[in-house]
Amino acid sequence: MNRSLIIAFMLASGMGLSAAAQTSPAPAAAPAGPVKIAVVAFQAAVAKTNEGQRNYAELEKKYAPKESQLKALNDEIETLTKQLQAQGATLSDAERVSRAKTIDEKKKSLERSAGDLRTDGNQEIQQMYNTLASKVYDVMSTYAQQQGYTLVLDISQQQSPVLYALPSTEITQAVVDAYNVKSGVAAPPAAAAPKPTATAPKPSTTAPKPAAH
DSSP: OHHHHHHHHHHHHTTHHHHHHHHSOOOOOOOSSOOOEEEEOHHHHHHHSHHHHHHHHHHHHHHHHHHHHHHHHHHHHHHHHHHHHHHGGGSOHHHHHHHHHHHHHHHHHHHHHHHHHHHHHHHHHHHHHHHHHHHHHHHHHHHHHHTTOSEEEESSSTTOSOSOOOGGGBOHHHHHHHHHHHHOOOOOOTTTSOOHHHHSOOOOSSOOOOOOO
């Protein structure tokens, strides 16, 4: 069930940058001169911040009891199903029908509960990501202006136009560090911190080539 929350986080992150950009003021006009370009894995930056890791860990902790309940119910359904299959030949017709009905009702209950969990989890993760993404975007924008960048491209988007970039042009970690300093949120304990691959794509200086249409 933890994987479902991770997937939901990534789905939410897909709309985070555009939402953050829309709520942030337009950057000042670029000064005349050579163009200086940077690339950033924005989704990864948001997820890797101390605040992002802390908030995600809190959500996992919040939903853990519900996920445990669903797992227990799913295990119960599997046990009842195996018992019915193994004992079916020795049961009366009425008993087989009764047990099958019980299993069916538990399956429907599991589906409803799982659907409610996905809905609640998606909404909360979406809100958490958008709120944090907006703040990270502001820090990224300030950092880019201070460093003289005239254009920042997001390499975490599937349709990113970036096919190649020098490692020196990537500012993902710099943005994460700048945000951590501004937020003042301490880094989570190493054992509790989520693995980078679980919450966001690993930053890369080479964006995936857009799929052919």
